[in-house]
Amino acid sequence: MNDLRKRLLYFALGAMVIYLGGDYLLHNYVDAPLEQRENRKSQLEKKIKKKKQELAESKEAARRLAVLEKSSLPSDTEIARSLYRTWLLDLVEKSDFQAAHVDSGPATSRKGFYESLSFSVRGKGSLSQLVKFLFDFYRAGHLHKIQSLNLTPLGKGGGLDILMTIDALVLPGAESKDQLSMVTSTRLVGGGLADYAIIVQRNMFGAGGESDASRQAFLTAVTRDSGEAEVWISLRGQDKLLKLQQGGQFEIGHFQGTVVEILEDDMIFESLGERWLLSIGEPISEAMALPPEF
DSSP states (O other): OHHHHHHHHHHHHHHHHHHHHHHHHHIIIIIHHHHHHHHHHHHHHHHHHHHHHHHHHHHHHHHHHHHHHHHSBOSSHHHHHHHHHHHHHHHHHHTTOEEEEEEEEEEEEETTTEEEEEEEEEEEEEHHHHHHHHHHHHHBOSSEEEEEEEEEEETTTTEEEEEEEEEEEEOTTOSOSSSOOOOBOOOOSSSSGGGGHHHHTOOTTOGGGOOOGGGGEEEEEEEEETTEEEEEEEETTTTEEEEEOTTOEEEETTEEEEEEEEOSSEEEEEETTEEEEEETTOBGGGOEEOOTTO
């Protein structure tokens, strides 16, 4: 009986040794290498993913750089300065600024990546003329930006003293060498100048919060004398009454318009290429814009 117990004990001990030994061998020579292999695989996959991301970012940066190079001023700084200043002068002339002049400053190198040219524009004009200038400026696809814009009202006539500083960039790899880019910018939300007519209808310079003239101009009546329809626009605060028939033009403060149709209790007028509906009792500043198909 004792021999049997000894054999069973030895057998159990041997089985335990085999189990522990096998577990040790499995962990150190099978599981551990597999785990290390999986870790290396995971690290390699992360590196590959990072490299792919860096490659994609590099390709995107190269694509964006190519786009910017198409909008850059010519790579020759002096040519760029001359052409861009001429472009600004043309823009000022088209906007009908008075006593306008455009100056340029020295080029500033930005760590060899690009050069910045500074310009200043000064002149006198109305808010409507300024809006036209800004519309044409931001519609152009040049690498340029208005750094500052100072507006000083000139009396009560609606005129403004306009001073702005502008930066334009020259990239070393500019696509054009002797002319400005013809690229059109997509920065503007509105597609046409008429989309910004609302700016002209607001007087942002009214002292003490005083409303502009268009807020004090009310459509008070629609009359018909001998079959001819006529609208009456009362200019409150000025003790004036405008009487206009179809085709009649009016200018109230910064606001300019033409009567295109007279209805029973409303009138339709056109301003900056867009049509507006105004009802009796409403100020011109609250006219409703009509869709293009109207």
